[in-house]
Amino acid sequence: GFNEPGMGRAGVPQGEAAPRSVQDWWPNVVDLSRLRQNEYNPDPNGAEFDYAGEFAKLDLKAVKADIDAALTDSQSWWPADYGNYAGLFIRLAWHSAGTYRSGDGRGGSDGGQIRFEPLNSWPDNGNLDKARRVLWPVKQKYGASLSWSDLIILSGNVALENTGLKTYGFAGGRVDAWEPELVYWGPEAKFLTSERNAEGEDLDNPLGATEMGLIYVNPEGPEGNPDILKSAQQIRTTFARMGMDDEETAALIVGGHTIGKMHGAHKAAGCIGKEPAAEGVEAQGLGWKNSCGTGAGPDAITSGLEGAWTATPVTWSSNYLDNLYAFEWKLTTSPAGAKQWEPENADQVTFVPDAHDAETFHPPVMLTTDLALRYDPAYGEITSRWVKNPAEMDEAFARAWFKLTHRDMGPKMRYVGAEVPAEDLIWQDPLPRADYAMIEAGDVAALKDSIRQTGLSGSELVRTAWASAVTFRDTDMRGGANGARIRLAPQKDWGVNDPETIAKVVTALEGVQAGFNARSGAKQVSIADLVVLGGAVAIEDAAKAAGHSVNVPFTPGRVDATDAHTDAASFELLRPAADGFRNFYSPRARRSPSEMLIDQADTLTLSVPEMTVLVAGMRALDANAGQAKHGVFTDRPGTLSNDFFVNLLDMGNEWKPAATEGLYEGRDRTSGAMKWTATEVDLVFGSNSELRAVAEVYAFEGGEDKFVADFVTAWNKVMMLDRFDLR
Numbered sequence: 265g266f267n268e269p270g271m272g273r274a275g276v277p278q279g280e281a282a283p284r285s286v287q288d289w290w291p292n293v294v295d296l297s298r299l300r301q302n303e304y305n306p307d308p309n310g311a312e313f314d315y316a317g318e319f320a321k322l323d324l325k326a327v328k329a330d331i332d333a334a335l336t337d338s339q340s341w342w343p344a345d346y347g348n349y350a351g352l353f354i355r356l357a358w359h360s361a362g363t364y365r366s367g368d369g370r371g372g373s374d375g376g377q378i379r380f381e382p383l384n385s386w387p388d389n390g391n392l393d394k395a396r397r398v399l400w401p402v403k404q405k406y407g408a409s410l411s412w413s414d415l416i417i418l419s420g421n422v423a424l425e426n427t428g429l430k431t432y433g434f435a436g437g438r439v440d441a442w443e444p445e446l447v448y449w450g451p452e453a454k455f456l457t458s459e460r461n462a463e464g465e466d467l468d469n470p471l472g473a474t475e476m477g478l479i480y481v482n483p484e485g486p487e488g489n490p491d492i493l494k495s496a497q498q499i500r501t502t503f504a505r506m507g508m509d510d511e512e513t514a515a516l517i518v519g520g521h522t523i524g525k526m527h528g529a530h531k532a533a534g535c536i537g538k539e540p541a542a543e544g545v546e547a548q549g550l551g552w553k554n555s556c557g558t559g560a561g562p563d564a565i566t567s568g569l570e571g572a573w574t575a576t577p578v579t580w581s582s583n584y585l586d587n588l589y590a591f592e593w594k595l596t597t598s599p600a601g602a603k604q605w606e607p608e609n610a611d612q613v614t615f616v617p618d619a620h621d622a623e624t625f626h627p628p629v630m631l632t633t634d635l636a637l638r639y640d641p642a643y644g645e646i647t648s649r650w651v652k653n654p655a656e657m658d659e660a661f662a663r664a665w666f667k668l669t670h671r672d673m674g675p676k677m678r679y680v681g682a683e684v685p686a687e688d689l690i691w692q693d694p695l696p697r698a699d700y701a702m703i704e705a706g707d708v709a710a711l712k713d714s715i716r717q718t719g720l721s722g723s724e725l726v727r728t729a730w731a732s733a734v735t736f737r738d739t740d741m742r743g744g745a746n747g748a749r750i751r752l753a754p755q756k757d758w759g760v761n762d763p764e765t766i767a768k769v770v771t772a773l774e775g776v777q778a779g780f781n782a783r784s785g786a787k788q789v790s791i792a793d794l795v796v797l798g799g800a801v802a803i804e805d806a807a808k809a810a811g812h813s814v815n816v817p818f819t820p821g822r823v824d825a826t827d828a829h830t831d832a833a834s835f836e837l838l839r840p841a842a843d844g845f846r847n848f849y850s851p852r853a854r855r856s857p858s859e860m861l862i863d864q865a866d867t868l869t870l871s872v873p874e875m876t877v878l879v880a881g882m883r884a885l886d887a888n889a890g891q892a893k894h895g896v897f898t899d900r901p902g903t904l905s906n907d908f909f910v911n912l913l914d915m916g917n918e919w920k921p922a923a924t925e926g927l928y929e930g931r932d933r934t935s936g937a938m939k940w941t942a943t944e945v946d947l948v949f950g951s952n953s954e955l956r957a958v959a960e961v962y963a964f965e966g967g968e969d970k971f972v973a974d975f976v977t978a979w980n981k982v983m984m985l986d987r988f989d990l991r
């Protein structure tokens with residue numbers, strides 16, 4: 265029977281009979297599992313489920329009232345400090361959003377990844393499992409119409425409003441994920457360690473935190489060292505990785521620590537159990553079980569730091585900055601032994617209420633990171649201004665909080681609900697609204713002819729269309745062809761885009777545009793649409809040259825942004841460090857060429873076959889950056905043939921590394937004659953067993969039809985990735 269002694273936990277130790285992944289054995293074999301995640305939909309609501317539509321139907325006021333009621337409905341299994349979960353909910357929202365990093369757009373609240381490992385069990389997320397259990401009745405009531413990711417952020421807003429802050433707005437539309445996203449969170453194999461050069465400016469990109477398992481920085485100071493000015497430097501570096509300037513950073517910390525308290529009633533050792541992922545089934549997903557005292561409330565242990573910053577931990581006030589500047593701070597330790605700061609005359613300034621006993625009062629406390637906001641000259645300049653003008657701070661916080669919690673949702677078109685602010689913000693990468701009539705399907709044929717008459721080559725058109733679309737990343741929904749930012753700084757000057765080609769193509773397309781607009785009356789065509797249509801023209805012609813008649817789908821409606829719509833510094837973050845589809849690789853790439861290809865394919869939401877046909881098609885179309893010949897395994901470049909696959913899999917070729925690092929030479933096995941050159945990105949489709957299996961399908965005799973059809977579908981998918989206006 266299944267409950268015989270010796271079965272289950274006491275029998276086979278967990279993990280011992282588990283299958284090993286290929287990468288466990290051979291770490292250098294590229295891992296395609298992230299692309300496999302793009303191939304299926306794990307959402308139990310089904311792939312057709314329209315979350316945004318469901319959210320839009322909610323009565324947002326009623327939802328907020330339910331959250332507001334939960335705030336003060338203290339639960340015996342996790343009593344609310346001061347009878348109000350405001351601090352806990354705000355910290356939940358902040359930690360859910362705060363993993364966002366602008367370098368690759370990963371992290372952030374969208375998807376609700378904080379529900380899953382590893383984030384669910386990160387040391388910095390201690391006891392946030394309780395926060396979500398407090399919110400479960402609200403989630404249960406609204407079900408699929410209110411995603412966890414929206415609920416978590418909305419709860420932060422409702423909590424802030426409950427304390428008295430006027431928030432800037434809220435948008436729903438975050439779609440929940442159903443499994444952990446595979447994200448590189450750092451090189452360390454142990455929590456709360458750092459091998460990422462955290463001191464100074466050189467925190468390894470794209471990481472956003474100084475230690476494994478932290479959202480940003482160590483509260484006690486760099487690796488526990490209470491050095492206020494060094495701590496300020498770490499705060500500046502990590503918050504900049506999230507796209508926050510000094511003022512936004514200071515506002516977030518000041519505002520956040522106006523509310524709530526820290527928890528370090530006892531030393532964790534001997535009191536605190538394992539994190540959720542390491543617990544037994546009986547813990548039901550909760551972690552950090554506390555066996556000391558009542559295990560919660562006055563005995564709670566989270567960070568090991570203890571105390572509150574203000575006299576008003578559940579009411580919005582300017583008391584944080586008042587305190588920061590009113591006292592000289594001396595280093596002390598919490599009951600749990602962590603380094604924190606208290607006023608020099610601590611025993612005379614006990615005005616901070618106890619969280620569970622109305623008769624008891626404490627001195628305020630500060631973290632090393634809090635003191636950075638006063639003693640760092642740049643932060644000090646900002647916060648001392650706010651001490652005199654708290655309303656300015658409230659406004660700065662409300663805006664920075666909105667940015668923090670909405671930054672990874674992408675363009676405003678994705679925002680849903682009654683509280684979406686009217687104002688356009690530059691970090692949303694705004695697009696102008698068209699004040700003219702759009703072109704229609706009937707205009708397309710004539711426009712295609714005009715593009716053909718420019719005499720632009722297929723390679724020029726394809727490279728330009730690809731360059732304009734490929735900046736898209738689904739991690740934070742930025743980039744893409746809409747807006748035609750390909751013709752603006754900084755994109756127009758990126759080496760990978762062959763600036764001269766882009767300038768030539770854009771000038772020629774502007775001619776097409778002028779001609780069309782002059783003829784068509786009220787209707788106008790955007791450069792953004794012409795760039796994409798140019799790619800379609802080139803592909804149709806190249807397919808025809810290979811004997812295939814195809815129609816590349818084209819959906820007009822894109823608009824052209826201007827420099828005023830474009831934060832150039834922020835767009836610089838979208839510059840590809842590598843683009844395997846164009847056989848481009850730069851020293852900024854942090855992984856091997858094939859790993860970079862897979863990373864890019866992932867942000868383009870491609871499946872393994874889609875990535876495969878796109879690489880092969882781009883080679884056939886002669887669309888490498890700088891028109892390099894590597895991987896162009898064909899004697900008829902510019903023709904949409906399956907020659908890439910046929911020649912790659914041909915046993916008549918023998919491949920060897922070339923003298924130049926990163927390049928390979930393919931020679932005729934018998935004659936020794938040099939036939940092709942290639943990069944790792946080309947050869948991986950023949951060397952990796954999973955990719956070779958897919959390549960074979962397109963090299964089959966008669967496989968070219970399928971190749972052309974699949975290439976066109978994948979190409980169109982990439983061109984359409986940013987068309988949120990159509991959804």
Ligand code: HEB
Binds near residue numbers: 350516517
């Ligand atoms: Fe914070 C809390 C740190 C930022 C909001 N913080 C907390 C704590 C700590 C921290 C340690 C305690 C925890 C416990 O419970 O024990 N922070 C920190 C740091 C930073 C921060 C280091 C950076 C510098 N915060 C922040 C921000 C925000 C916040 C930004 C928002 C906005 N926090 C918060 C809150 C709290 C905290 C609300 C409270 C919680 C409760 O009450 O529970």
